[in-house]
Amino acid sequence: MAWGAKQRRRIGVMGGTFDPVHHGHLVAASEVRDAFNLDEVIFVPTGEQPFKQGNDVTAAEHRYLMTVIATASNPRFTVSRMEIDRPGTTYTIDTLRDLRRELPDAELFFITGADVLPQILTWKDADELWSLAHFIGVTRPGHDLDMTGLPAAGVSLMEVTAMAISSTECRARVRAGKPVWYLVPDGVVQYIAKYGLYLPEDGEAGVGR
Numbered sequence: 001m002a003w004g005a006k007q008r009r010r011i012g013v014m015g016g017t018f019d020p021v022h023h024g025h026l027v028a029a030s031e032v033r034d035a036f037n038l039d040e041v042i043f044v045p046t047g048e049q050p051f052k053q054g055n056d057v058t059a060a061e062h063r064y065l066m067t068v069i070a071t072a073s074n075p076r077f078t079v080s081r082m083e084i085d086r087p088g089t090t091y092t093i094d095t096l097r098d099l100r101r102e103l104p105d106a107e108l109f110f111i112t113g114a115d116v117l118p119q120i121l122t123w124k125d126a127d128e129l130w131s132l133a134h135f136i137g138v139t140r141p142g143h144d145l146d147m148t149g150l151p152a153a154g155v156s157l158m159e160v161t162a163m164a165i166s167s168t169e170c171r172a173r174v175r176a177g178k179p180v181w182y183l184v185p186d187g188v189v190q191y192i193a194k195y196g197l198y199l200p201e202d203g204e205a206g207v208g209r
């Protein structure tokens, strides 16, 4: 680096539905932040996809607020509203383009779990993705890290401490009246209970929460 040149800020981007955010997400983001010496990790909850019939993803505002609660105590974590506030269907490429524009001097690192990595090739404008950000694939229990078809230069793989937690399982547990303590941050447990998220349609309250 030339004398006096300022080091580029290194920004991690963690996209997800976060329905709800859980300790698997937080550990992955924290480990990648440390290993890649990132200044910050921005969590980007996905927007609502009104055209998708029959997928009952929780309202974006709830998912956003739970992500804020979960990350509030970490000075290196922030949450962006950019996807939830963008009208219509949102794509990762739009988010990375917007971040590039907002942070022209930053180096972007998109963090994603092993289950998502193979799908990336099918994303809109996949070729451009590699020029906008470096991709970091993290291990996830039950999913192999598969690099097939991904550009070796644009993707790094990283083993993170295994946390066999999924949002699907957390939702199912709440629905069944089982606890989600210690799978999600305490504030998120309380937020879910406060708004009665993930309960069965008939409103039957779960026990053990």
Ligand code: ATP
Pocket (backbone or CB within 6 Å): 015, 016, 017, 018, 019, 023, 024, 025, 028, 111, 112, 113, 114, 115, 116, 138, 139, 140, 141, 163, 164, 165, 166, 167, 168, 169
């Ligand atoms: P769902 O079960 O609803 O799909 P999820 O637990 O997979 O939820 P997402 O919001 O879909 O959570 O995931 C956001 C990102 O976090 C994805 O890149 C995903 O691969 C990654 N991720 C989720 N859970 C883990 C985990 N336990 N370990 C590592 N990465 C994870």
Ligand code: MG
Pocket (backbone or CB within 6 Å): none
């Ligand atoms: Mg998922």
